[in-house]
Amino acid sequence: DAGITQSPRHKVTETGTPVTLRCHQTENHRYMYWYRQDPGHGLRLIHYSYGVKDTDKGEVSDGYSVSRSKTEDFLLTLESATSSQTSVYFCAIRPDRGPYEKLFFGSGTQLSVL
């Protein structure tokens, strides 16, 4: 599973509050990704990172920011959460070596914005 840990696993918050989700990996791979999953939309890419301080936007980046100050951590922040951001959030990594064609996913964070 490439040592991926997402935290928290579940979170309930109120509209307008800031929320930060954390993705932690133990193997120092460069590429990390944040996805959201909603019924009828599949998995959509929010942001990705290809190294420390190197990030780029995905398909649905509006309302989200990310930071990567250490190789092992990729943070996803909702500056002011909205109900439309209620979703399941998955982090993924792509190994730098070995099976670099594969994505390995975390267990997900269920976020509810009330």
Added chain:
Amino acid sequence: DAKTTQPPSMDCAEGRAANLPCNHSTISGNEYVYWYRQIHSQGPQYIIHGLKNNETNEMASLIITEDRKSSTLILPHATLRDTAVYYCIVSPRGGYQKVTFGTGTKLQVIP
């Protein structure tokens, strides 16, 4: 990046082969076909990938048509644990930066 089309759902009897189709008619020459699956609410899991030749591993077989416009994932002897959503995506090798996983095919394996 090329998009894919999959049937929303399929049923398969336990012990029989499950054949999951995927259409990717706009695939580019450098794009691979990847298959992932998602069991219940877990994170997706890689199954197999290929460029133009048929591929087989311990989980499944991948058949890609000669024109590469479609492919079929084959689970040779489906079990109840294979009940999942199966995603077909196309991407340059290891290049997931512009990839979106669609809604996939919900495979229900029936006892």
